[in-house]
Amino acid sequence: MAGSRTMRWREIPPLGRLPMLIFGMISLLTAVLGGLARLAVDVPAFAQHQAGVHGALMIAGFFGTVISLERAVALHRFWPYLAPLCAGLGGVVLLTPAPGLSPILFCLSGGIFLAASGLVYRQMPAVFTFTLGLGAAGLLLGNVVWLLQAEIGLAMPFWMTFLVLTIAGERLELTRFLPPNPTGRRIFIGVLGLIVIAAGLMIFAVPYATQLLAAGWLILACWLLRYDIARRTVKQSGLTRFVAVCLLAGYGWLAVGGALGLAGAFEPGHPWRDSALHAIFLGFVFSMVIGHAAIIFPAVMRVKIPYHPFFYLPLAALQLSLGLRVVGNLGDGWALRQSGALLNALSLALFVLTILISVIRGASNQKAHA
Amino acid sequence: MSLPTSLPTPEQLRNTLRSVVDPEVGVNIVDLGLVYQVDVSLAAVKVLLTMTSPACPLSDLVMADAESALRAVVPETIPVNIELVWSPPWEPSMMSDKARENLGW
Numbered sequence: 001m002a003g004s005r006t007m008r009w010r011e012i013p014p015l016g017r018l019p020m021l022i023f024g025m026i027s028l029l030t031a032v033l034g035g036l037a038r039l040a041v042d043v044p045a046f047a048q049h050q051a052g053v054h055g056a057l058m059i060a061g062f063f064g065t066v067i068s069l070e071r072a073v074a075l076h077r078f079w080p081y082l083a084p085l086c087a088g089l090g091g092v093v094l095l096t097p098a099p100g101l102s103p104i105l106f107c108l109s110g111g112i113f114l115a116a117s118g119l120v121y122r123q124m125p126a127v128f129t130f131t132l133g134l135g136a137a138g139l140l141l142g143n144v145v146w147l148l149q150a151e152i153g154l155a156m157p158f159w160m161t162f163l164v165l166t167i168a169g170e171r172l173e174l175t176r177f178l179p180p181n182p183t184g185r186r187i188f189i190g191v192l193g194l195i196v197i198a199a200g201l202m203i204f205a206v207p208y209a210t211q212l213l214a215a216g217w218l219i220l221a222c223w224l225l226r227y228d229i230a231r232r233t234v235k236q237s238g239l240t241r242f243v244a245v246c247l248l249a250g251y252g253w254l255a256v257g258g259a260l261g262l263a264g265a266f267e268p269g270h271p272w273r274d275s276a277l278h279a280i281f282l283g284f285v286f287s288m289v290i291g292h293a294a295i296i297f298p299a300v301m302r303v304k305i306p307y308h309p310f311f312y313l314p315l316a317a318l319q320l321s322l323g324l325r326v327v328g329n330l331g332d333g334w335a336l337r338q339s340g341a342l343l344n345a346l347s348l349a350l351f352v353l354t355i356l357i358s359v360i361r362g363a364s365n366q367k368a369h370a
Numbered sequence: 371m372s373l374p375t376s377l378p379t380p381e382q383l384r385n386t387l388r389s390v391v392d393p394e395v396g397v398n399i400v401d402l403g404l405v406y407q408v409d410v411s412l413a414a415v416k417v418l419l420t421m422t423s424p425a426c427p428l429s430d431l432v433m434a435d436a437e438s439a440l441r442a443v444v445p446e447t448i449p450v451n452i453e454l455v456w457s458p459p460w461e462p463s464m465m466s467d468k469a470r471e472n473l474g475w
Contacts, residue, residue: 074427076429119424170423173426229394233395
Protein backbone atom coordinates (compact mmCIF):
# COMPACT_ATOMS: atom_id res chain seq x y z
CA MET A 1 0.00 0.00 0.00
CA ALA A 2 2.91 2.26 0.73
CA GLY A 3 4.04 1.42 -2.79
CA SER A 4 0.97 2.88 -4.44
CA ARG A 5 1.44 6.10 -2.52
CA THR A 6 5.09 6.25 -3.49
CA MET A 7 4.18 5.84 -7.13
CA ARG A 8 1.70 8.68 -6.96
CA TRP A 9 4.28 11.06 -5.55
CA ARG A 10 7.02 9.93 -7.91
CA GLU A 11 9.50 9.87 -5.09
CA ILE A 12 12.36 7.51 -4.38
CA PRO A 13 11.29 4.35 -2.51
CA PRO A 14 13.22 3.44 0.68
CA LEU A 15 15.45 0.92 -1.10
CA GLY A 16 16.46 3.55 -3.63
CA ARG A 17 17.50 5.82 -0.76
CA LEU A 18 19.89 3.18 0.55
CA PRO A 19 22.80 3.96 -1.83
CA MET A 20 22.73 7.62 -0.73
CA LEU A 21 22.77 6.56 2.89
CA ILE A 22 25.68 4.20 2.20
CA PHE A 23 27.61 7.01 0.47
CA GLY A 24 26.92 9.15 3.52
CA MET A 25 28.16 6.41 5.83
CA ILE A 26 31.37 6.08 3.77
CA SER A 27 31.92 9.83 4.30
CA LEU A 28 31.26 9.43 8.02
CA LEU A 29 33.68 6.52 8.41
CA THR A 30 36.44 8.20 6.42
CA ALA A 31 35.86 11.49 8.22
CA VAL A 32 36.19 9.83 11.64
CA LEU A 33 39.36 7.98 10.64
CA GLY A 34 40.79 11.11 9.00
CA GLY A 35 40.05 13.03 12.19
CA LEU A 36 41.94 10.43 14.23
CA ALA A 37 44.87 10.68 11.82
CA ARG A 38 45.07 14.40 12.68
CA LEU A 39 45.62 13.38 16.29
CA ALA A 40 48.44 11.00 15.32
CA VAL A 41 46.35 7.84 15.73
CA ASP A 42 47.37 5.06 13.35
CA VAL A 43 44.64 4.61 10.74
CA PRO A 44 44.48 2.86 7.31
CA ALA A 45 46.32 4.70 4.52
CA PHE A 46 43.16 5.62 2.56
CA ALA A 47 41.90 7.56 5.58
CA GLN A 48 45.29 9.08 6.38
CA HIS A 49 45.13 10.93 3.05
CA GLN A 50 41.81 12.44 4.12
CA ALA A 51 43.07 14.00 7.35
CA GLY A 52 43.06 17.45 5.71
CA VAL A 53 39.42 17.19 4.61
CA HIS A 54 38.00 15.75 7.84
CA GLY A 55 35.55 18.64 8.21
CA ALA A 56 34.42 18.60 4.58
CA LEU A 57 33.74 14.87 4.66
CA MET A 58 31.88 15.13 7.92
CA ILE A 59 29.70 18.14 7.16
CA ALA A 60 29.35 18.55 3.39
CA GLY A 61 29.64 14.76 2.89
CA PHE A 62 27.91 13.00 5.77
CA PHE A 63 25.53 15.66 7.13
CA GLY A 64 24.95 17.16 3.70
CA THR A 65 23.72 13.74 2.60
CA VAL A 66 21.57 12.69 5.54
CA ILE A 67 19.92 16.05 6.23
CA SER A 68 19.06 16.73 2.59
CA LEU A 69 17.78 13.15 2.33
CA GLU A 70 15.55 13.76 5.32
CA ARG A 71 14.18 16.91 3.69
CA ALA A 72 13.62 15.11 0.37
CA VAL A 73 11.63 12.40 2.16
CA ALA A 74 9.50 15.12 3.76
CA LEU A 75 8.80 16.84 0.43
CA HIS A 76 7.52 13.78 -1.48
CA ARG A 77 9.05 14.91 -4.75
CA PHE A 78 11.78 13.54 -6.96
CA TRP A 79 14.15 16.49 -7.52
CA PRO A 80 15.07 17.19 -3.86
CA TYR A 81 16.66 13.71 -3.80
CA LEU A 82 19.35 15.03 -6.16
CA ALA A 83 20.78 16.93 -3.16
CA PRO A 84 21.66 13.84 -1.07
CA LEU A 85 22.79 12.07 -4.24
CA CYS A 86 25.28 14.85 -5.13
CA ALA A 87 26.48 15.18 -1.51
CA GLY A 88 26.94 11.42 -1.19
CA LEU A 89 28.83 11.27 -4.48
CA GLY A 90 30.88 14.32 -3.49
CA GLY A 91 32.09 12.50 -0.39
CA VAL A 92 32.95 9.32 -2.28
CA VAL A 93 34.68 11.22 -5.13
CA LEU A 94 36.93 12.81 -2.53
CA LEU A 95 38.43 9.35 -1.94
CA THR A 96 39.21 8.75 -5.62
CA PRO A 97 42.24 9.93 -7.63
CA ALA A 98 40.07 12.79 -9.01
CA PRO A 99 38.91 14.57 -5.85
CA GLY A 100 38.64 17.92 -7.67
CA LEU A 101 35.05 17.18 -8.64
CA SER A 102 34.03 16.85 -5.02
CA PRO A 103 33.57 20.54 -4.06
CA ILE A 104 31.56 21.08 -7.25
CA LEU A 105 29.23 18.21 -6.35
CA PHE A 106 28.92 19.60 -2.82
CA CYS A 107 27.97 23.03 -4.20
CA LEU A 108 25.40 21.48 -6.50
CA SER A 109 23.99 19.55 -3.57
CA GLY A 110 23.90 22.68 -1.39
CA GLY A 111 22.05 24.59 -4.12
CA ILE A 112 19.40 21.89 -4.55
CA PHE A 113 19.05 21.59 -0.77
CA LEU A 114 18.53 25.36 -0.51
CA ALA A 115 15.87 25.18 -3.24
CA ALA A 116 14.15 22.31 -1.38
CA SER A 117 14.23 24.36 1.82
CA GLY A 118 12.76 27.30 -0.10
CA LEU A 119 9.89 25.02 -1.10
CA VAL A 120 9.36 24.13 2.56
CA TYR A 121 9.16 27.85 3.35
CA ARG A 122 6.70 28.46 0.54
CA GLN A 123 4.50 25.63 1.77
CA MET A 124 4.46 27.09 5.28
CA PRO A 125 5.94 30.59 5.70
CA ALA A 126 7.00 30.82 9.35
CA VAL A 127 10.02 31.74 11.46
CA PHE A 128 10.95 28.07 11.83
CA THR A 129 10.88 27.33 8.08
CA PHE A 130 12.88 30.53 7.51
CA THR A 131 15.45 29.28 10.04
CA LEU A 132 15.72 25.98 8.15
CA GLY A 133 16.29 28.02 4.99
CA LEU A 134 19.08 30.03 6.64
CA GLY A 135 20.66 26.75 7.73
CA ALA A 136 20.53 25.49 4.13
CA ALA A 137 22.11 28.75 2.95
CA GLY A 138 24.89 28.11 5.48
CA LEU A 139 25.65 24.74 3.86
CA LEU A 140 25.72 26.21 0.36
CA LEU A 141 27.93 29.15 1.43
CA GLY A 142 30.32 26.82 3.27
CA ASN A 143 30.57 24.58 0.21
CA VAL A 144 31.12 27.54 -2.13
CA VAL A 145 33.83 28.96 0.17
CA TRP A 146 35.52 25.56 0.20
CA LEU A 147 35.32 25.37 -3.61
CA LEU A 148 36.80 28.86 -4.07
CA GLN A 149 39.34 28.82 -1.24
CA ALA A 150 40.15 25.14 -0.82
CA GLU A 151 40.46 26.25 2.78
CA ILE A 152 38.33 24.59 5.43
CA GLY A 153 38.98 27.22 8.11
CA LEU A 154 36.76 29.84 6.48
CA ALA A 155 34.09 27.35 5.40
CA MET A 156 33.76 26.00 8.93
CA PRO A 157 31.67 28.83 10.49
CA PHE A 158 29.16 28.53 7.63
CA TRP A 159 29.00 24.74 7.99
CA MET A 160 28.48 25.23 11.72
CA THR A 161 25.63 27.62 10.96
CA PHE A 162 24.09 25.00 8.69
CA LEU A 163 23.88 22.37 11.43
CA VAL A 164 23.06 24.60 14.39
CA LEU A 165 20.29 26.49 12.58
CA THR A 166 18.83 23.32 11.07
CA ILE A 167 18.48 21.87 14.55
CA ALA A 168 17.29 25.16 16.05
CA GLY A 169 14.61 25.55 13.35
CA GLU A 170 13.27 22.08 14.02
CA ARG A 171 13.25 22.71 17.77
CA LEU A 172 11.48 26.05 17.28
CA GLU A 173 8.79 24.24 15.32
CA LEU A 174 8.14 21.88 18.22
CA THR A 175 7.72 24.76 20.69
CA ARG A 176 4.39 25.39 18.95
CA PHE A 177 3.02 22.56 21.09
CA LEU A 178 3.66 24.75 24.14
CA PRO A 179 1.76 27.93 25.07
CA PRO A 180 3.07 30.83 22.93
CA ASN A 181 5.83 32.87 24.48
CA PRO A 182 6.29 36.29 22.81
CA THR A 183 9.53 37.02 24.70
CA GLY A 184 11.02 33.68 23.64
CA ARG A 185 10.02 34.37 20.05
CA ARG A 186 11.63 37.82 20.08
CA ILE A 187 14.87 36.45 21.54
CA PHE A 188 14.98 33.72 18.87
CA ILE A 189 14.50 36.25 16.06
CA GLY A 190 17.19 38.42 17.67
CA VAL A 191 19.63 35.49 17.64
CA LEU A 192 18.85 34.86 13.95
CA GLY A 193 19.68 38.51 13.24
CA LEU A 194 22.95 38.17 15.13
CA ILE A 195 23.90 35.05 13.14
CA VAL A 196 23.15 36.74 9.81
CA ILE A 197 25.29 39.76 10.82
CA ALA A 198 28.10 37.42 11.93
CA ALA A 199 27.93 35.54 8.62
CA GLY A 200 28.05 38.82 6.70
CA LEU A 201 31.03 40.02 8.74
CA MET A 202 32.87 36.78 7.98
CA ILE A 203 34.11 38.30 4.69
CA PHE A 204 35.71 41.35 6.37
CA ALA A 205 36.73 40.49 9.90
CA VAL A 206 36.97 36.79 10.68
CA PRO A 207 37.96 37.01 14.37
CA TYR A 208 35.10 39.36 15.34
CA ALA A 209 32.67 37.45 13.15
CA THR A 210 33.39 34.06 14.73
CA GLN A 211 33.14 35.59 18.20
CA LEU A 212 29.79 37.10 17.31
CA LEU A 213 28.69 33.72 15.99
CA ALA A 214 29.80 32.12 19.26
CA ALA A 215 27.77 34.68 21.22
CA GLY A 216 24.78 33.67 19.09
CA TRP A 217 25.33 29.98 19.95
CA LEU A 218 25.61 30.79 23.64
CA ILE A 219 22.31 32.70 23.65
CA LEU A 220 20.71 29.98 21.53
CA ALA A 221 21.85 27.30 24.01
CA CYS A 222 20.21 29.24 26.86
CA TRP A 223 17.11 29.72 24.72
CA LEU A 224 16.88 25.97 23.97
CA LEU A 225 17.41 25.05 27.63
CA ARG A 226 14.67 27.47 28.62
CA TYR A 227 12.03 27.12 25.88
CA ASP A 228 12.45 23.68 24.25
CA ILE A 229 9.81 21.00 24.86
CA ALA A 230 12.63 18.69 26.02
CA ARG A 231 12.37 20.19 29.51
CA ARG A 232 8.82 18.89 29.62
CA THR A 233 9.18 15.65 27.64
CA VAL A 234 12.14 14.53 29.78
CA LYS A 235 9.54 13.79 32.46
CA GLN A 236 7.87 11.21 30.18
CA SER A 237 9.23 7.71 29.59
CA GLY A 238 10.88 5.45 27.00
CA LEU A 239 11.97 6.92 23.68
CA THR A 240 10.40 10.34 24.32
CA ARG A 241 12.43 10.74 27.49
CA PHE A 242 15.61 9.42 25.84
CA VAL A 243 15.31 11.99 23.03
CA ALA A 244 14.86 14.76 25.61
CA VAL A 245 17.94 13.63 27.58
CA CYS A 246 20.02 13.66 24.36
CA LEU A 247 18.80 17.15 23.53
CA LEU A 248 19.41 18.61 26.97
CA ALA A 249 22.94 17.15 27.01
CA GLY A 250 23.46 18.65 23.54
CA TYR A 251 22.30 22.11 24.67
CA GLY A 252 24.90 21.97 27.45
CA TRP A 253 27.61 21.29 24.85
CA LEU A 254 26.33 24.07 22.60
CA ALA A 255 26.79 26.43 25.55
CA VAL A 256 30.34 25.09 26.15
CA GLY A 257 31.22 25.50 22.47
CA GLY A 258 29.70 28.98 22.39
CA ALA A 259 31.64 30.06 25.50
CA LEU A 260 34.93 28.74 24.07
CA GLY A 261 34.20 30.38 20.72
CA LEU A 262 33.53 33.66 22.50
CA ALA A 263 37.07 33.38 23.86
CA GLY A 264 38.27 33.15 20.24
CA ALA A 265 38.55 29.36 19.99
CA PHE A 266 36.69 29.06 16.65
CA GLU A 267 39.68 30.65 14.92
CA PRO A 268 42.18 28.49 13.05
CA GLY A 269 45.30 27.92 15.13
CA HIS A 270 43.69 28.67 18.49
CA PRO A 271 44.84 26.08 21.09
CA TRP A 272 41.24 25.40 22.21
CA ARG A 273 39.85 25.07 18.70
CA ASP A 274 39.59 21.28 18.95
CA SER A 275 37.40 21.60 22.05
CA ALA A 276 35.27 24.44 20.71
CA LEU A 277 34.49 22.75 17.40
CA HIS A 278 33.88 19.30 18.86
CA ALA A 279 31.68 20.65 21.66
CA ILE A 280 29.43 21.93 18.88
CA PHE A 281 29.73 19.15 16.28
CA LEU A 282 30.08 16.10 18.52
CA GLY A 283 28.49 17.34 21.75
CA PHE A 284 25.55 19.26 20.32
CA VAL A 285 25.01 17.83 16.84
CA PHE A 286 25.81 14.15 17.42
CA SER A 287 23.89 14.00 20.73
CA MET A 288 20.90 15.16 18.73
CA VAL A 289 21.64 12.57 16.01
CA ILE A 290 21.85 9.79 18.62
CA GLY A 291 18.52 10.95 20.05
CA HIS A 292 16.70 11.12 16.76
CA ALA A 293 18.12 8.14 14.87
CA ALA A 294 15.40 5.88 16.28
CA ILE A 295 12.76 8.30 14.93
CA ILE A 296 14.26 9.50 11.64
CA PHE A 297 15.90 6.28 10.44
CA PRO A 298 12.58 4.37 10.44
CA ALA A 299 10.97 7.27 8.57
CA VAL A 300 13.67 7.36 5.89
CA MET A 301 14.33 3.63 5.49
CA ARG A 302 10.93 2.25 6.61
CA VAL A 303 12.41 -0.16 9.13
CA LYS A 304 11.37 -0.53 12.78
CA ILE A 305 13.75 0.56 15.53
CA PRO A 306 12.19 -0.44 18.85
CA TYR A 307 13.39 1.58 21.82
CA HIS A 308 15.71 -0.14 24.30
CA PRO A 309 17.36 1.39 27.41
CA PHE A 310 20.66 0.28 25.85
CA PHE A 311 20.36 3.44 23.69
CA TYR A 312 21.71 5.38 26.67
CA LEU A 313 25.07 3.61 26.44
CA PRO A 314 26.44 5.24 23.24
CA LEU A 315 25.06 8.57 24.47
CA ALA A 316 26.84 8.28 27.82
CA ALA A 317 30.02 7.06 26.09
CA LEU A 318 30.01 10.09 23.81
CA GLN A 319 29.45 12.55 26.67
CA LEU A 320 32.20 11.08 28.84
CA SER A 321 34.76 10.68 26.07
CA LEU A 322 34.10 14.21 24.82
CA GLY A 323 34.54 15.45 28.38
CA LEU A 324 37.93 13.71 28.50
CA ARG A 325 38.94 15.19 25.19
CA VAL A 326 37.98 18.72 26.19
CA VAL A 327 39.71 18.44 29.57
CA GLY A 328 42.78 17.06 27.79
CA ASN A 329 42.74 19.90 25.27
CA LEU A 330 42.12 22.75 27.71
CA GLY A 331 44.57 21.31 30.26
CA ASP A 332 47.19 20.74 27.57
CA GLY A 333 47.21 16.98 28.19
CA TRP A 334 47.94 15.56 24.76
CA ALA A 335 47.51 11.89 25.69
CA LEU A 336 44.16 12.56 27.36
CA ARG A 337 42.93 14.51 24.35
CA GLN A 338 44.05 11.76 21.98
CA SER A 339 42.42 9.01 24.09
CA GLY A 340 39.27 11.11 24.33
CA ALA A 341 39.13 11.46 20.55
CA LEU A 342 39.69 7.74 20.06
CA LEU A 343 36.89 7.00 22.52
CA ASN A 344 34.69 9.54 20.66
CA ALA A 345 35.19 7.45 17.52
CA LEU A 346 34.41 4.24 19.41
CA SER A 347 31.26 5.86 20.86
CA LEU A 348 30.06 6.64 17.34
CA ALA A 349 30.87 3.07 16.29
CA LEU A 350 28.87 1.80 19.27
CA PHE A 351 26.00 4.06 18.23
CA VAL A 352 25.98 2.72 14.65
CA LEU A 353 26.16 -0.83 16.01
CA THR A 354 23.24 -0.14 18.36
CA ILE A 355 21.15 1.08 15.43
CA LEU A 356 22.03 -1.96 13.30
CA ILE A 357 21.18 -4.39 16.12
CA SER A 358 17.93 -2.49 16.76
CA VAL A 359 16.94 -2.78 13.09
CA ILE A 360 17.45 -6.56 13.31
CA ARG A 361 15.50 -6.65 16.59
CA GLY A 362 12.71 -4.64 14.99
CA ALA A 363 12.54 -6.98 11.99
CA SER A 364 12.40 -10.11 14.15
CA ASN A 365 9.73 -8.52 16.41
CA GLN A 366 7.65 -7.87 13.33
CA LYS A 367 8.08 -11.43 12.11
CA ALA A 368 7.01 -12.72 15.52
CA HIS A 369 3.86 -10.59 15.34
CA ALA A 370 3.04 -11.56 11.76
CA MET B 371 -30.58 2.03 4.76
CA SER B 372 -28.54 1.66 7.92
CA LEU B 373 -24.90 0.58 7.76
CA PRO B 374 -24.11 -3.02 8.70
CA THR B 375 -23.04 -3.33 12.33
CA SER B 376 -19.56 -4.51 11.34
CA LEU B 377 -18.72 -1.08 9.93
CA PRO B 378 -16.87 0.99 12.56
CA THR B 379 -18.02 4.55 13.24
CA PRO B 380 -15.71 7.52 12.57
CA GLU B 381 -15.45 8.02 16.33
CA GLN B 382 -14.28 4.42 16.80
CA LEU B 383 -11.67 4.90 14.08
CA ARG B 384 -10.45 8.10 15.75
CA ASN B 385 -9.96 6.05 18.88
CA THR B 386 -8.03 3.46 16.90
CA LEU B 387 -5.78 6.22 15.55
CA ARG B 388 -4.85 7.14 19.12
CA SER B 389 -2.38 4.23 18.93
CA VAL B 390 -0.23 6.31 16.54
CA VAL B 391 2.01 8.46 18.72
CA ASP B 392 4.42 11.26 17.84
CA PRO B 393 7.53 9.92 19.59
CA GLU B 394 9.05 13.38 19.98
CA VAL B 395 6.15 14.79 22.01
CA GLY B 396 4.83 11.51 23.40
CA VAL B 397 1.25 12.44 22.40
CA ASN B 398 -0.94 10.60 19.85
CA ILE B 399 -1.89 12.15 16.49
CA VAL B 400 -5.59 12.50 17.38
CA ASP B 401 -4.95 14.51 20.54
CA LEU B 402 -2.33 16.57 18.69
CA GLY B 403 -5.10 17.56 16.27
CA LEU B 404 -3.40 16.08 13.21
CA VAL B 405 -6.46 14.03 12.15
CA TYR B 406 -8.70 16.46 10.27
CA GLN B 407 -11.42 14.16 9.01
CA VAL B 408 -12.56 10.53 9.18
CA ASP B 409 -15.26 9.42 6.75
CA VAL B 410 -16.68 5.91 6.77
CA SER B 411 -18.81 4.45 4.00
CA LEU B 412 -19.23 1.07 2.36
CA ALA B 413 -17.13 2.39 -0.53
CA ALA B 414 -14.09 3.45 1.54
CA VAL B 415 -12.65 4.75 4.77
CA LYS B 416 -11.16 8.13 4.07
CA VAL B 417 -8.88 9.94 6.50
CA LEU B 418 -7.41 13.44 6.10
CA LEU B 419 -4.19 13.94 8.06
CA THR B 420 -1.85 16.88 8.40
CA MET B 421 1.67 17.39 9.77
CA THR B 422 2.89 20.32 11.81
CA SER B 423 5.78 20.97 9.42
CA PRO B 424 6.39 20.37 5.70
CA ALA B 425 10.03 19.66 6.63
CA CYS B 426 9.09 16.72 8.85
CA PRO B 427 10.15 13.41 7.28
CA LEU B 428 7.80 11.44 9.53
CA SER B 429 4.69 11.92 7.39
CA ASP B 430 5.18 8.69 5.41
CA LEU B 431 5.69 6.68 8.55
CA VAL B 432 2.73 8.24 10.38
CA MET B 433 0.49 7.52 7.40
CA ALA B 434 1.72 3.93 7.17
CA ASP B 435 1.19 3.42 10.92
CA ALA B 436 -2.27 4.98 10.71
CA GLU B 437 -3.11 2.76 7.78
CA SER B 438 -2.05 -0.46 9.49
CA ALA B 439 -3.91 0.54 12.67
CA LEU B 440 -7.08 1.15 10.65
CA ARG B 441 -6.62 -1.97 8.52
CA ALA B 442 -6.80 -4.06 11.70
CA VAL B 443 -10.36 -2.87 12.42
CA VAL B 444 -11.82 -2.00 9.01
CA PRO B 445 -13.41 -4.91 7.06
CA GLU B 446 -11.03 -6.21 4.44
CA THR B 447 -13.31 -5.41 1.49
CA ILE B 448 -13.27 -1.69 2.28
CA PRO B 449 -10.24 0.27 1.09
CA VAL B 450 -8.53 2.66 3.50
CA ASN B 451 -7.43 5.95 1.93
CA ILE B 452 -5.22 8.25 3.92
CA GLU B 453 -4.44 11.62 2.47
CA LEU B 454 -1.90 14.19 3.64
CA VAL B 455 -3.33 17.72 3.49
CA TRP B 456 -1.79 21.11 4.31
CA SER B 457 -4.92 23.21 4.32
CA PRO B 458 -5.90 24.50 6.78
CA PRO B 459 -2.41 24.63 8.32
CA TRP B 460 -2.16 23.00 11.76
CA GLU B 461 -2.60 25.31 14.71
CA PRO B 462 -2.08 24.71 18.43
CA SER B 463 -5.80 25.33 19.03
CA MET B 464 -6.48 22.04 17.22
CA MET B 465 -4.96 20.03 20.07
CA SER B 466 -7.35 18.33 22.47
CA ASP B 467 -7.89 19.86 25.90
CA LYS B 468 -6.13 16.86 27.42
CA ALA B 469 -3.03 17.30 25.23
CA ARG B 470 -2.94 21.05 25.90
CA GLU B 471 -3.21 20.46 29.61
CA ASN B 472 -0.36 17.93 29.46
CA LEU B 473 1.78 20.46 27.61
CA GLY B 474 1.21 23.24 30.13
CA TRP B 475 -1.54 25.32 28.43
